[in-house]
Amino acid sequence: MEHWRKSAGAFWAGFLPPTLWLLAFFFVPLSLIWAFSFGEKSGIIDIDLVWTFENYARALEPLYLGIFAKSLWMATITTFICLLVGFPVAIGIVFAPPKMRMWLLLLVILPFWTNLLIRTYALIAVLRTRGHVNFALEWMWDHANSFLTLIGLGSFSLLGERFEPLQMLYNNTAVVIGLVYVGLPFMVLPLYAALDRLDRSYIEASLDLGAGHIRTFWSVVVPLALPGIASGIVITFIPTLGSFLTPDLLGGPDSQMIANVIERQFKSANHWPFGSALSFLLMYATFFGLAVRALMSRNEQRGIR
Amino acid sequence: MADMQDPIIRIENICKTYPGGVQAVNNVSLNVNRGEFFALLGPSGCGKTTLLRMMAGFEIPTSGTLLIDGQNMADVQPNKRPVNMVFQSYAVFPHMSVAQNVGYGLKIEGRPKKEIAERVQEALDLVKLGHLGGRMPDELSGGQRQRVALARALIKRPSVLLLDEPLSALDAKLREAMQIELVRLQKTVGITFVIVTHDQDEALSMANRIAVMEQGVVKQIAGPAELYESPNCRFVADFIGKINLFDGQAKANGNGKTLVETPVLGKVEFGGDANGPVSLGVRPEKVRVSREKPSGNLLAAQGPVTDIAYYGGYSKVFVDIGAKEPVLADITNAERSMGPGFENGEKLWVSWRAEDTLVLTS
Ligand SMILES: Nc1ncnc2c1ncn2[C@@H]1O[C@H](COP(=O)(O)OP(=O)(O)O)[C@@H](O)[C@H]1O
Ligand SMILES: [Mg+2]
Numbered sequence: 001m002e003h004w005r006k007s008a009g010a011f012w013a014g015f016l017p018p019t020l021w022l023l024a025f026f027f028v029p030l031s032l033i034w035a036f037s038f039g040e041k042s043g044i045i046d047i048d049l050v051w052t053f054e055n056y057a058r059a060l061e062p063l064y065l066g067i068f069a070k071s072l073w074m075a076t077i078t079t080f081i082c083l084l085v086g087f088p089v090a091i092g093i094v095f096a097p098p099k100m101r102m103w104l105l106l107l108v109i110l111p112f113w114t115n116l117l118i119r120t121y122a123l124i125a126v127l128r129t130r131g132h133v134n135f136a137l138e139w140m141w142d143h144a145n146s147f148l149t150l151i152g153l154g155s156f157s158l159l160g161e162r163f164e165p166l167q168m169l170y171n172n173t174a175v176v177i178g179l180v181y182v183g184l185p186f187m188v189l190p191l192y193a194a195l196d197r198l199d200r201s202y203i204e205a206s207l208d209l210g211a212g213h214i215r216t217f218w219s220v221v222v223p224l225a226l227p228g229i230a231s232g233i234v235i236t237f238i239p240t241l242g243s244f245l246t247p248d249l250l251g252g253p254d255s256q257m258i259a260n261v262i263e264r265q266f267k268s269a270n271h272w273p274f275g276s277a278l279s280f281l282l283m284y285a286t287f288f289g290l291a292v293r294a295l296m297s298r299n300e301q302r303g304i305r
Numbered sequence: 306m307a308d309m310q311d312p313i314i315r316i317e318n319i320c321k322t323y324p325g326g327v328q329a330v331n332n333v334s335l336n337v338n339r340g341e342f343f344a345l346l347g348p349s350g351c352g353k354t355t356l357l358r359m360m361a362g363f364e365i366p367t368s369g370t371l372l373i374d375g376q377n378m379a380d381v382q383p384n385k386r387p388v389n390m391v392f393q394s395y396a397v398f399p400h401m402s403v404a405q406n407v408g409y410g411l412k413i414e415g416r417p418k419k420e421i422a423e424r425v426q427e428a429l430d431l432v433k434l435g436h437l438g439g440r441m442p443d444e445l446s447g448g449q450r451q452r453v454a455l456a457r458a459l460i461k462r463p464s465v466l467l468l469d470e471p472l473s474a475l476d477a478k479l480r481e482a483m484q485i486e487l488v489r490l491q492k493t494v495g496i497t498f499v500i501v502t503h504d505q506d507e508a509l510s511m512a513n514r515i516a517v518m519e520q521g522v523v524k525q526i527a528g529p530a531e532l533y534e535s536p537n538c539r540f541v542a543d544f545i546g547k548i549n550l551f552d553g554q555a556k557a558n559g560n561g562k563t564l565v566e567t568p569v570l571g572k573v574e575f576g577g578d579a580n581g582p583v584s585l586g587v588r589p590e591k592v593r594v595s596r597e598k599p600s601g602n603l604l605a606a607q608g609p610v611t612d613i614a615y616y617g618g619y620s621k622v623f624v625d626i627g628a629k630e631p632v633l634a635d636i637t638n639a640e641r642s643m644g645p646g647f648e649n650g651e652k653l654w655v656s657w658r659a660e661d662t663l664v665l666t667s
Contacts, residue, residue, distance in 0.1 A: 097324070204363055205396035207383045209410035209461065219409075223400045 037276035047273060055277035064261065064278070071257040072285075074172070075241040078179040079187070082236050083229070085180070086187035091221075093188075094195040108188050116182065120249045123178055127168040127250075134165040170252040178246040186239065187232040194228020195221070227297060234293045238286050258282055312336035313464055313497050314360065319369030321355050321521075329355040331521035332369070337465070337499055342491050344508040345501045347518035348544070353501040354393075356518075357467050360499065361390045374464050389458035390467040393474070395450045397442045403429070403453050404438035410461045428456040431490070448479050459494060468500040472507060484511050505545050509533065517541045538667045539584055548586045548663075549632050555579040555664070565664060569628045570604050573659060579666045586663040592634035594622055594647065595654050605656035606632075610649050622647060624655050 037055055039047040058064070093104045111119060126132045141163040148154050168174055202224060206216040222229070244259035251257075258278065265275030314337035321330040329352040337343045345353040358364040359371060362383035371378045374387055389410075398406050408425045416424075429435045432452035442450055451471060458466055471487070472480045488511050491498045502508050508515045509529040516526045517540075525537045536542035539550065553567035557578030565583055566572045573585070587604075599605055606626035614621040619638055623631040632655050647653060 199394065199396065201392045201394050201396035202398060204361075204383070205390070205392060205398070205457075206409070207363075208361060208390045209457065210384050210413040211409075212384055215413060220398060224398075 033276045033279060036273050037280050039273040039276075041271055041273055044270070055274045056281070058274060059277050059281055064258075067256065067261055068258050068281070068285075071241055071259070074176060074179065074247075074257060075237050078176055078183055078240045079233055079237045081176070081180045082183045082187040083233065086184055086191055086232065089184075090188050090191035090195050093192055105192070108185050108192075111181075111185060116245055119181070120178060120246060123181060124169060124249065127174060127177070129165045129167065129169070131168075133168065137166065138163045169250060170255075172251065172255050174250040174252075175247045175255045175257075178250040179240050179243060182243070182246060183236040183240050186236045190228045190231040190235060191225065194225040194231075198224050230293055230296055234289060237289060241286065242282060311339060313339045313374055314499070315370075315372040316356075316360075317370045317372075319356070319359065319371060320367045321352070321359060321364060322367045329521055330359070330366075333518075333521075333523050334369075335516055335523060335526055337497060338514075340495055340497055341513040342488065342498045342500070342511060344512035344515045345499065345518060346505060346508040346515050346544075347503065349503055351518045352521040353503075353518055354469055357390075357469055357499065357501050360465070361388055361467055362386050387464040388467055389461050389463040389465075391451070391454045391458050391469065391471050393469040393471075395454040395474075397445075397450050397453050397457070399442050401442075402438065403434065403440050403442070403445070406442070406453055407438075407456045407460055409457065424460055425456075428460040431459065431493070432456045447474055448483065451475070451483070455490070459490075459496070463496060465497045465499060468498060470501055470503070472502070473504075480507075487511060509545070517544060519544075533588075536586075536663065536665070539586075539665050542586050542663060542665060547589050547633060549589065549592065549628075549630075550665075551585045551628050553583055553585055555581060555583040555666070563664070569606050569626050573604055573662070575659070575662070575664050577664065579664060581666075584665040586665055587657050587661055589621070589633040589635040590637075591657050591661040592632060593656050594624065594634045594636060595656070596651075598654055599656040602659055603656040604659060604662060605654055607652060607654050608632075610647055610651050610653055613647060613649060622653075624653055626655060 035049055036047055038049065038051045038053070040050045040052055040054065042048045089108070093101055093108070096104055124131070128134075141159060145154070145159055148156075148158055168177075198221065202220050203216055206220045207213075211219065241257075242259050243257065244263050247255050247257045247260055248263075259282070262275050262278045262282070265271045265278065269275075314335075316333060316335050319330060319333045320328070322328045331352075333352075333356060345356060347353055355364055359366050360373070360378075362378065362381065378386060398409070401409065404422075404425050407428050408421045411421045411424060425438065426435065429438055432455050434449060434452050434456065437445070437449065442453065445453065451474075455471075468487075472483050475483060484507060487498070487500075500508075500511065509532075512529065514526060514528055515532055517524045517532065519540050525532060525541045527535070532541060532545050536545060542548045543550070551567045551570060553565045553570075555563050555565045557563045557580050559578070561576060561578065563575050563577050563579050564572055565575060565579075565585060567585060570585065585604075593599065598607075608624050608626035608631075610622060611625045611631045612621075612623040617638070620636050622634045622636055624634065625631045634655055
């Protein structure tokens with residue numbers, strides 16, 4: 001690594017723009033927000049930098065702590081469901097014929113190419129009272145009823161007087177469904193990478209030694225895919241914890257997550273100092289998650305070594 | 306001889322075509338006898354691994370039957386077969402200690418902890434790793450990892466141990482030691498070994514019987530000496546050891562004799578009745594080199610020496626007698642006289658006995 005010192009010009013040409021970019025658009029705004037979080041609102045748009053902990057104290061009030069806890073809980077459930085759904089998907093892709101694998105991976109990545117807002121509205125179209133799921137259910141209800149009539153049970157209204165559409169939108173379940181939908185690719189991709197790296201002969205050796213498929217899965221596949229599982233969890237959990245569009249559009253009045261509160265502080269409530277404090281608390285929580293992951297991978301390496 | 310004993314593996318007309326259309330194994334039939342050291346030998350890509358993996362249950366034959374210990378294996382999953390495998394990559398689980406690796410199969414069987422501990426120690430002692438049970442696999446050398454794989458398979462006391470190129474990842478010195486070690490191990494445990502190798506020396510020195518394969522087909526199954534001295538075709542003759550080949554035409558005379566005519570050796574009479582194109586073959590160590598014309602019932606020809614390679618205990622002398630390639634003769638340096646005593650370009654006679662000559666019709 002001697003040559004870049006010799007051509008210092010080329011080095012700076014390559015190094016400077018991204019550095020400036022990061023500085024101007026990441027560190028400067030972040031520092032501002034950090035400073036605001038110790039500020040005090042003194043007018044409609046004025047903030048006095050008084051270095052107070054007032055905003056943080058307010059953020060730790062039960063109301064906001066509750067929303068924080070709820071956000072953590074939603075993100076945890078979402079991540080867990082993503083893991084549960086993502087693992088079979090990743091295994092399916094890894095063991096698919098090589099030609100199919102490309103297309104299946106594309107299917108997983110495809111949502112990334114569509115705007116989140118559009119995807120969320122699409123989900124609304126699927127889940128709403130007069131949406132695709134309910135249409136399908138109604139169709140089944142109609143046919144079941146015709147069948148009952150056919151066998152002479154039509155007059156008992158066994159399935160109720162009328163078809164009652166399921167209320168699937170504007171509640172916590174809808175938010176979790178939406179978050180799982182958004183988070184799934186983040187889980188599948190690292191899992192796929194880990195499973196793809198896994199040498200098939202480990203699985204075959206386990207089968208050869210008498211283990212069944214389920215036993216092999218738990219004692220060989222999962223332990224060897226652990227780094228991928230951990231990455232998937234972290235990578236899914238962090239954006240989920242900070243999501244605001246999905247709870248905003250799919251959730252009900254009690255489904256707001258911490259990012260919704262933050263958004264409100266910067267917009268309708270117009271209390272930037274408080275919003276800043278909340279933002280930083282969220283960021284610290286994220287750092288904590290990353291630190292745990294780093295610690296885990298260190299122990300892992302020590303364990304495998 | 307093979308048919309007289311009771312075979313532990315019986316393979317009948319097995320074929321395997323991969324989804325891509327590659328026919329890896331083509332109508333193979335063979336028996337492996339109880340307690341023998343059996344080798345599948347052939348060049349890379351000839352279908353050895355595929356055949357072995359069908360025995361283990363990791364590949365499903367396209368057609369044909371496979372019986373192990375008298376039981377048809379068609380519907381038997383790999384984890385239910387009375388065989389165990391040592392993988393080419395060893396596949397020692399990286400997240401388990403040596404002892405956990407070796408004890409894995411017994412743990413699956415649900416054996417009591419005490420029995421597992423005892424048998425693990427026993428198995429590790431058998432492969433001379435008794436003191437390394439607590440190590441993790443990445444703290445082991447390649448040779449040690451292979452011993453772990455061996456112990457892990459042997460501890461299950463399988464009817465047959467399958468080994469896929471077990472020595473190919475080891476350096477030459479270790480490989481030779483392990484050849485001897487594997488033979489010792491096989492004698493100690495009395496388990497049938499089926500080993501896959503592309504190394505003819507390995508197969509010849511270790512196995513009781515060898516199946517030589519080419520492009521999915523078994524060409525010959527025989528003991529090492531028979532393979533070497535009586536190969537049944539050019540491919541086997543050429544693949545096992547070195548051989549001098551001379552193309553010729555055969556004509557059977559109808560009373561058990563065949564006259565073979567080759568451009569460089571003239572007309573020679575052999576037993577048997579072959580007709581059409583044949584090859585005469587002779588192993589280099591059976592060729593004698595002399596300055597004077599040899600006498601007796603010998604095949605002989607004269608030509609200049611093109612090359613002499615000195616190997617210490619023996620020398621390779623190449624003599625151009627006008628055939629496609631120079632004749633190779635291995636000359637033992639039996640006396641301390643600084644090599645075979647011939648010179649490049651010197652005109653010499655090569656000769657060998659008619660009964661040392663092979664007549665290869667295919
Ligand atoms: N899983 C597979 N899919 C398709 N072709 C395969 C597969 N495994 C092996 N082959 C092909 O089958 C032939 C025999 O392979 P293999 O049994 O591994 O040979 P060997 O072990 O003698 O080198 C080769 O041509 C190889 O490319
Ligand atoms: Mg092979």
